[in-house]
Amino acid sequence: MVTKQVRRAPEDKDVTRADSLAREIFSGVANKWALLIINVLGEQTLRFTEVRTAVDGISHKMLTQTLRGLERDGLVHRTVYAEVPPRVDYRLTEAGGALRDTVNGMCAWTRRYLDEIEAARRRFDAQHNDAAHPPHTGTKD
Amino acid sequence: MVTKQVRRAPEDKDVTRADSLAREIFSGVANKWALLIINVLGEQTLRFTEVRTAVDGISHKMLTQTLRGLERDGLVHRTVYAEVPPRVDYRLTEAGGALRDTVNGMCAWTRRYLDEIEAARRRFDAQHNDAAHPPHTGTKD
DNA sequence: CGGCATCCCCCAGGATACTG
DNA sequence: CAGTATCCTGGGGGATGCCG
Numbered sequence: 001m002v003t004k005q006v007r008r009a010p011e012d013k014d015v016t017r018a019d020s021l022a023r024e025i026f027s028g029v030a031n032k033w034a035l036l037i038i039n040v041l042g043e044q045t046l047r048f049t050e051v052r053t054a055v056d057g058i059s060h061k062m063l064t065q066t067l068r069g070l071e072r073d074g075l076v077h078r079t080v081y082a083e084v085p086p087r088v089d090y091r092l093t094e095a096g097g098a099l100r101d102t103v104n105g106m107c108a109w110t111r112r113y114l115d116e117i118e119a120a121r122r123r124f125d126a127q128h129n130d131a132a133h134p135p136h137t138g139t140k141d
Numbered sequence: 142m143v144t145k146q147v148r149r150a151p152e153d154k155d156v157t158r159a160d161s162l163a164r165e166i167f168s169g170v171a172n173k174w175a176l177l178i179i180n181v182l183g184e185q186t187l188r189f190t191e192v193r194t195a196v197d198g199i200s201h202k203m204l205t206q207t208l209r210g211l212e213r214d215g216l217v218h219r220t221v222y223a224e225v226p227p228r229v230d231y232r233l234t235e236a237g238g239a240l241r242d243t244v245n246g247m248c249a250w251t252r253r254y255l256d257e258i259e260a261a262r263r264r265f266d267a268q269h270n271d272a273a274h275p276p277h278t279g280t281k282d
Numbered sequence: 283c284g285g286c287a288t289c290c291c292c293c294a295g296g297a298t299a300c301t302g
Numbered sequence: 303c304a305g306t307a308t309c310c311t312g313g314g315g316g317a318t319g320c321c322g
Contacts, residue, residue: 013252016181018198025258026251032171033315040157048284057159059316064285074261086283086322095254095261102246109243110167111154113236117166120215120236174295189304200296205305227302227304 028073029099033058033066038096039103041076045091075099169214170240174199174207179237180244182217186232216240 008021015022029035033055040046040054052063067090070076075096081087092100149162156163170176174196181187181195193204208231211217216237222228233241 008256013255015177015248015251016195016197021259022248022251022255023198025255026177026247027173029251030171030173030176030247032168035171036156036167054157056157057164060284061286061317062315065315068285072262072265073258074265075258080284083283086285088284095257098254099247099250102243102250105243105246106167106171106240107156107163109240110156110163110170113239114154114163114166115149116236117214117216118162121213124213124215201305202297203295206295221304224303229304 025073028069029075033062034070035103035106037063037066037070038075038092038100039107041090041092041096042100043092043097045089047087047089051090070096166214169210170216174203175211176244176247178204178207178211179216179233179241180248182231182233182237183241184233184238186230188228188230192231211237 011017012020013022014020015026017023036055036058037051040051046054048063048067051067052058052060055063058066067076067078071078073095074093076090077093077096079089079091081089152158153162155161156167158164177196177199178192181192187195189204189208192208193199193201196204199207208217208219212219212231214236215234217231218234220230220232222230
Protein backbone atom coordinates (compact mmCIF):
# COMPACT_ATOMS: atom_id res chain seq x y z
CA MET A 1 0.00 0.00 0.00
CA VAL A 2 1.94 2.98 -1.30
CA THR A 3 -0.71 5.65 -1.18
CA LYS A 4 -0.35 5.66 -4.90
CA GLN A 5 -1.97 8.31 -7.00
CA VAL A 6 -4.79 6.95 -9.12
CA ARG A 7 -3.53 6.16 -12.59
CA ARG A 8 -5.62 8.61 -14.54
CA ALA A 9 -5.87 8.85 -18.28
CA PRO A 10 -5.22 12.40 -19.45
CA GLU A 11 -8.57 12.48 -21.26
CA ASP A 12 -10.17 12.18 -17.91
CA LYS A 13 -9.10 15.70 -17.12
CA ASP A 14 -10.45 17.02 -20.36
CA VAL A 15 -13.64 18.98 -19.90
CA THR A 16 -14.51 18.69 -23.56
CA ARG A 17 -14.88 14.91 -23.36
CA ALA A 18 -18.46 14.06 -22.60
CA ASP A 19 -17.65 11.07 -20.44
CA SER A 20 -14.66 12.44 -18.58
CA LEU A 21 -14.62 12.93 -14.86
CA ALA A 22 -13.65 16.52 -15.48
CA ARG A 23 -16.83 17.07 -17.46
CA GLU A 24 -18.93 15.54 -14.74
CA ILE A 25 -17.44 17.73 -12.07
CA PHE A 26 -17.62 20.78 -14.27
CA SER A 27 -21.27 20.12 -15.07
CA GLY A 28 -22.09 19.58 -11.46
CA VAL A 29 -20.67 22.93 -10.52
CA ALA A 30 -21.70 24.92 -13.57
CA ASN A 31 -25.21 25.75 -12.47
CA LYS A 32 -26.52 28.92 -10.99
CA TRP A 33 -27.40 27.69 -7.52
CA ALA A 34 -24.05 26.10 -6.84
CA LEU A 35 -22.19 29.13 -8.09
CA LEU A 36 -24.36 31.59 -6.20
CA ILE A 37 -23.92 29.66 -2.98
CA ILE A 38 -20.18 29.49 -3.47
CA ASN A 39 -20.27 33.19 -4.11
CA VAL A 40 -22.14 34.23 -0.98
CA LEU A 41 -20.19 31.94 1.26
CA GLY A 42 -17.01 33.73 0.36
CA GLU A 43 -14.83 34.12 3.43
CA GLN A 44 -17.70 33.93 5.87
CA THR A 45 -19.20 31.07 7.79
CA LEU A 46 -22.95 31.08 7.45
CA ARG A 47 -25.81 29.14 8.95
CA PHE A 48 -28.30 27.37 6.75
CA THR A 49 -30.88 30.11 7.06
CA GLU A 50 -28.31 32.80 6.48
CA VAL A 51 -27.27 31.23 3.22
CA ARG A 52 -30.92 30.96 2.33
CA THR A 53 -31.37 34.67 2.90
CA ALA A 54 -28.17 35.59 1.13
CA VAL A 55 -29.02 33.61 -1.97
CA ASP A 56 -32.30 35.33 -2.57
CA GLY A 57 -34.89 33.24 -4.35
CA ILE A 58 -33.52 29.79 -3.67
CA SER A 59 -35.95 27.25 -2.30
CA HIS A 60 -35.39 25.31 0.88
CA LYS A 61 -35.05 22.13 -1.10
CA MET A 62 -32.60 23.37 -3.67
CA LEU A 63 -30.46 24.88 -0.97
CA THR A 64 -30.24 21.62 0.96
CA GLN A 65 -29.68 19.64 -2.17
CA THR A 66 -27.01 21.89 -3.60
CA LEU A 67 -25.22 22.22 -0.28
CA ARG A 68 -25.16 18.44 -0.04
CA GLY A 69 -23.60 18.20 -3.45
CA LEU A 70 -20.99 20.78 -2.58
CA GLU A 71 -20.27 19.05 0.69
CA ARG A 72 -19.91 15.75 -1.07
CA ASP A 73 -17.40 17.23 -3.48
CA GLY A 74 -15.52 18.74 -0.57
CA LEU A 75 -16.15 22.33 -1.60
CA VAL A 76 -17.99 23.33 1.54
CA HIS A 77 -17.43 22.14 5.05
CA ARG A 78 -20.47 21.45 7.20
CA THR A 79 -20.38 21.77 10.97
CA VAL A 80 -23.20 20.53 13.14
CA TYR A 81 -23.55 21.78 16.71
CA ALA A 82 -25.40 19.62 19.19
CA GLU A 83 -27.56 22.45 20.42
CA VAL A 84 -31.23 22.31 21.04
CA PRO A 85 -32.30 24.66 18.34
CA PRO A 86 -30.05 22.88 15.88
CA ARG A 87 -27.21 24.95 14.51
CA VAL A 88 -25.39 24.02 11.35
CA ASP A 89 -22.98 26.20 9.55
CA TYR A 90 -21.21 26.16 6.28
CA ARG A 91 -17.91 27.51 5.09
CA LEU A 92 -15.85 27.03 1.98
CA THR A 93 -12.97 24.59 1.98
CA GLU A 94 -9.74 25.45 0.25
CA ALA A 95 -11.03 23.92 -2.98
CA GLY A 96 -14.27 25.83 -2.60
CA GLY A 97 -12.41 29.05 -2.01
CA ALA A 98 -10.37 28.49 -5.13
CA LEU A 99 -13.52 28.00 -7.16
CA ARG A 100 -14.95 31.08 -5.60
CA ASP A 101 -12.19 33.16 -7.09
CA THR A 102 -13.39 32.33 -10.55
CA VAL A 103 -17.01 32.80 -9.56
CA ASN A 104 -16.08 36.23 -8.36
CA GLY A 105 -14.76 36.83 -11.81
CA MET A 106 -18.09 35.84 -13.32
CA CYS A 107 -19.97 38.18 -11.02
CA ALA A 108 -17.62 41.03 -11.85
CA TRP A 109 -18.02 40.20 -15.51
CA THR A 110 -21.79 40.36 -15.15
CA ARG A 111 -21.63 43.82 -13.64
CA ARG A 112 -19.10 44.99 -16.14
CA TYR A 113 -21.07 43.95 -19.22
CA LEU A 114 -24.58 44.29 -17.90
CA ASP A 115 -25.49 47.39 -19.87
CA GLU A 116 -23.84 46.13 -22.99
CA ILE A 117 -25.72 42.86 -22.81
CA GLU A 118 -29.01 44.54 -22.21
CA ALA A 119 -28.42 46.70 -25.25
CA ALA A 120 -27.42 43.70 -27.34
CA ARG A 121 -30.62 41.98 -26.35
CA ARG A 122 -32.73 44.89 -27.41
CA ARG A 123 -31.02 45.03 -30.75
CA PHE A 124 -31.38 41.31 -31.28
CA ASP A 125 -35.03 41.29 -30.29
CA ALA A 126 -35.85 44.26 -32.48
CA GLN A 127 -34.17 42.50 -35.35
CA HIS A 128 -35.98 39.23 -34.86
CA ASN A 129 -39.44 40.12 -33.66
CA ASP A 130 -41.15 41.75 -36.59
CA ALA A 131 -39.47 42.34 -39.96
CA ALA A 132 -38.72 38.66 -39.85
CA HIS A 133 -40.49 36.28 -42.18
CA PRO A 134 -41.59 38.94 -44.67
CA PRO A 135 -44.54 37.06 -46.19
CA HIS A 136 -44.51 38.35 -49.73
CA THR A 137 -45.37 41.97 -50.11
CA GLY A 138 -43.71 43.55 -47.11
CA THR A 139 -45.73 45.87 -44.92
CA LYS A 140 -48.40 46.23 -47.52
CA ASP A 141 -51.63 44.29 -47.04
CA MET B 142 -31.33 63.02 -27.31
CA VAL B 143 -28.25 62.87 -25.14
CA THR B 144 -27.28 59.22 -25.58
CA LYS B 145 -27.88 59.02 -21.90
CA GLN B 146 -26.91 55.98 -19.89
CA VAL B 147 -29.91 54.09 -18.58
CA ARG B 148 -30.67 55.15 -15.05
CA ARG B 149 -30.02 51.88 -13.26
CA ALA B 150 -30.69 51.12 -9.64
CA PRO B 151 -27.58 49.68 -7.97
CA GLU B 152 -29.56 46.61 -6.83
CA ASP B 153 -29.95 45.78 -10.47
CA LYS B 154 -26.30 44.91 -10.65
CA ASP B 155 -26.49 42.71 -7.58
CA VAL B 156 -26.36 39.03 -8.46
CA THR B 157 -27.76 38.07 -5.08
CA ARG B 158 -31.09 39.77 -5.75
CA ALA B 159 -33.46 37.27 -7.30
CA ASP B 160 -35.16 39.77 -9.56
CA SER B 161 -32.14 41.77 -10.64
CA LEU B 162 -30.99 41.98 -14.22
CA ALA B 163 -27.59 40.81 -13.02
CA ARG B 164 -29.10 37.62 -11.65
CA GLU B 165 -30.92 36.96 -14.88
CA ILE B 166 -27.80 37.36 -16.96
CA PHE B 167 -25.75 35.36 -14.51
CA SER B 168 -28.29 32.56 -14.49
CA GLY B 169 -28.47 32.52 -18.24
CA VAL B 170 -24.74 32.06 -18.52
CA ALA B 171 -24.19 29.81 -15.50
CA ASN B 172 -25.03 26.53 -17.18
CA LYS B 173 -22.71 23.92 -18.55
CA TRP B 174 -23.53 24.22 -22.23
CA ALA B 175 -23.08 27.95 -22.42
CA LEU B 176 -19.81 27.79 -20.53
CA LEU B 177 -18.47 24.87 -22.52
CA ILE B 178 -19.26 26.60 -25.79
CA ILE B 179 -17.62 29.80 -24.61
CA ASN B 180 -14.67 27.71 -23.62
CA VAL B 181 -14.13 25.92 -26.91
CA LEU B 182 -14.66 29.03 -28.97
CA GLY B 183 -11.70 30.64 -27.31
CA GLU B 184 -9.72 32.61 -29.83
CA GLN B 185 -10.84 30.58 -32.79
CA THR B 186 -13.65 31.01 -35.25
CA LEU B 187 -15.60 27.80 -35.64
CA ARG B 188 -18.38 26.57 -37.85
CA PHE B 189 -21.53 25.15 -36.36
CA THR B 190 -20.42 21.57 -36.86
CA GLU B 191 -17.00 22.27 -35.52
CA VAL B 192 -18.44 23.62 -32.30
CA ARG B 193 -20.66 20.59 -32.15
CA THR B 194 -17.64 18.32 -32.41
CA ALA B 195 -15.59 20.35 -29.98
CA VAL B 196 -18.30 20.33 -27.33
CA ASP B 197 -18.60 16.60 -27.19
CA GLY B 198 -22.00 15.32 -26.16
CA ILE B 199 -24.09 18.38 -26.90
CA SER B 200 -27.20 17.77 -28.96
CA HIS B 201 -27.95 19.61 -32.15
CA LYS B 202 -30.85 21.33 -30.51
CA MET B 203 -29.03 22.53 -27.42
CA LEU B 204 -26.18 23.82 -29.51
CA THR B 205 -28.45 25.92 -31.70
CA GLN B 206 -30.45 27.11 -28.76
CA THR B 207 -27.47 28.03 -26.61
CA LEU B 208 -25.67 29.71 -29.47
CA ARG B 209 -28.78 31.79 -30.10
CA GLY B 210 -28.85 32.88 -26.51
CA LEU B 211 -25.20 33.80 -26.57
CA GLU B 212 -25.68 35.66 -29.81
CA ARG B 213 -28.62 37.54 -28.37
CA ASP B 214 -26.56 38.60 -25.39
CA GLY B 215 -23.80 39.72 -27.70
CA LEU B 216 -21.28 37.18 -26.44
CA VAL B 217 -20.74 35.45 -29.74
CA HIS B 218 -20.83 36.90 -33.21
CA ARG B 219 -22.51 34.94 -35.95
CA THR B 220 -21.48 35.23 -39.57
CA VAL B 221 -23.53 33.75 -42.38
CA TYR B 222 -22.02 33.15 -45.79
CA ALA B 223 -24.30 32.99 -48.80
CA GLU B 224 -22.79 29.80 -50.09
CA VAL B 225 -24.66 26.81 -51.36
CA PRO B 226 -23.66 24.39 -48.68
CA PRO B 227 -24.49 26.96 -46.04
CA ARG B 228 -21.56 28.15 -43.99
CA VAL B 229 -22.04 29.88 -40.66
CA ASP B 230 -19.32 30.57 -38.22
CA TYR B 231 -19.10 31.74 -34.69
CA ARG B 232 -16.54 33.67 -32.75
CA LEU B 233 -16.48 35.33 -29.37
CA THR B 234 -17.10 39.04 -29.08
CA GLU B 235 -15.09 41.13 -26.67
CA ALA B 236 -17.64 40.49 -23.95
CA GLY B 237 -17.59 36.80 -24.73
CA GLY B 238 -13.82 36.75 -24.60
CA ALA B 239 -13.88 38.43 -21.23
CA LEU B 240 -16.25 35.80 -19.90
CA ARG B 241 -14.07 33.13 -21.37
CA ASP B 242 -11.21 34.20 -19.16
CA THR B 243 -13.20 33.25 -16.09
CA VAL B 244 -14.42 30.05 -17.72
CA ASN B 245 -10.82 29.16 -18.33
CA GLY B 246 -10.32 29.60 -14.64
CA MET B 247 -13.11 27.15 -13.92
CA CYS B 248 -11.64 24.57 -16.26
CA ALA B 249 -8.23 24.95 -14.71
CA TRP B 250 -9.85 24.67 -11.30
CA THR B 251 -11.53 21.44 -12.35
CA ARG B 252 -8.26 19.90 -13.43
CA ARG B 253 -6.47 21.17 -10.36
CA TYR B 254 -8.94 19.71 -7.86
CA LEU B 255 -10.16 16.72 -9.78
CA ASP B 256 -8.40 14.10 -7.70
CA GLU B 257 -9.23 15.84 -4.47
CA ILE B 258 -12.89 15.99 -5.37
CA GLU B 259 -13.02 12.39 -6.40
CA ALA B 260 -11.49 11.42 -3.08
CA ALA B 261 -13.91 13.62 -1.18
CA ARG B 262 -16.78 11.93 -2.95
CA ARG B 263 -15.59 8.50 -2.01
CA ARG B 264 -15.25 9.53 1.59
CA PHE B 265 -18.67 11.10 1.64
CA ASP B 266 -20.34 8.15 -0.03
CA ALA B 267 -18.67 5.65 2.27
CA GLN B 268 -19.86 7.69 5.19
CA HIS B 269 -23.43 7.93 4.01
CA ASN B 270 -24.17 4.66 2.25
CA ASP B 271 -24.16 2.05 4.94
CA ALA B 272 -23.54 2.78 8.62
CA ALA B 273 -26.26 5.33 8.20
CA HIS B 274 -29.68 4.78 9.73
CA PRO B 275 -28.61 2.02 12.14
CA PRO B 276 -32.00 0.31 12.49
CA HIS B 277 -31.83 -0.90 16.06
CA THR B 278 -29.42 -3.69 16.64
CA GLY B 279 -26.55 -2.74 14.37
CA THR B 280 -25.15 -5.35 12.02
CA LYS B 281 -26.85 -8.16 13.85
CA ASP B 282 -30.01 -9.64 12.36
C1' DC C 283 -33.62 25.24 13.02
C1' DG C 284 -32.10 22.17 9.73
C1' DG C 285 -32.88 17.80 7.07
C1' DC C 286 -35.32 14.48 4.51
C1' DA C 287 -39.20 12.56 2.07
C1' DT C 288 -43.20 12.98 -0.86
C1' DC C 289 -46.07 14.74 -4.31
C1' DC C 290 -46.43 17.06 -8.47
C1' DC C 291 -45.71 20.09 -12.25
C1' DC C 292 -43.36 22.02 -15.86
C1' DC C 293 -39.69 22.57 -18.98
C1' DA C 294 -34.88 21.48 -20.15
C1' DG C 295 -33.28 18.89 -23.39
C1' DG C 296 -32.84 14.55 -26.45
C1' DA C 297 -34.45 12.24 -30.91
C1' DT C 298 -36.29 12.72 -35.25
C1' DA C 299 -37.60 14.82 -39.42
C1' DC C 300 -38.32 18.57 -42.92
C1' DT C 301 -36.62 22.96 -45.33
C1' DG C 302 -33.26 26.00 -47.87
C1' DC D 303 -24.43 22.22 -43.66
C1' DA D 304 -27.32 25.02 -40.72
C1' DG D 305 -31.84 26.00 -38.80
C1' DT D 306 -36.58 25.21 -37.21
C1' DA D 307 -40.31 22.49 -35.59
C1' DT D 308 -42.53 18.62 -33.20
C1' DC D 309 -42.89 15.07 -30.06
C1' DC D 310 -41.90 13.03 -25.63
C1' DT D 311 -39.55 11.72 -21.45
C1' DG D 312 -36.63 12.68 -17.22
C1' DG D 313 -35.64 15.21 -13.77
C1' DG D 314 -35.10 20.04 -12.04
C1' DG D 315 -37.23 22.34 -8.77
C1' DG D 316 -41.29 24.19 -5.94
C1' DA D 317 -44.63 23.23 -1.93
C1' DT D 318 -45.78 20.78 1.93
C1' DG D 319 -45.26 17.92 5.93
C1' DC D 320 -42.90 15.32 9.48
C1' DC D 321 -38.77 14.27 12.38
C1' DG D 322 -34.51 15.21 15.53
